Amino acid sequence: MESEALPLLALADRMLWITALVAAPVLIASIVVGLLIGLIQAATSVNEQTLTFVPKLAVTALVLVLLGGAMMGLVAEFAQDIFTEIARISS
Numbered sequence: 001m002e003s004e005a006l007p008l009l010a011l012a013d014r015m016l017w018i019t020a021l022v023a024a025p026v027l028i029a030s031i032v033v034g035l036l037i038g039l040i041q042a043a044t045s046v047n048e049q050t051l052t053f054v055p056k057l058a059v060t061a062l063v064l065v066l067l068g069g070a071m072m073g074l075v076a077e078f079a080q081d082i083f084t085e086i087a088r089i090s091s
Contacts, residue, residue, distance in 0.1 A: 007085055018075065022071045030060055037051060037056075
């Protein structure tokens with residue numbers, strides 16, 4: 001039983017890293033744009049909450065268009081590894 005648990009723990013660890021790698025570019029870009037818009041709003045004394053929405057949405061879409069293929073490649077490779085591991089354990 002213990003020998004079967006180690007590969008599963010390794011897959012769980014890898015899953016967390018892949019989740020972070022997929023989510024990080026979108027989150028970091030959105031945070032940077034939000035901070036820049038916040039600085040501009042503070043400098044100009046414009047306090048409108050809806051002004052940050054459209055730039056964040058545009059940057060998120062741009063990041064997904066530019067990096068979406070690589071992100072899906074990571075997820076697809078991991079899914080293939082999971083199915084391979086399931087087949088190995090069940091046999």
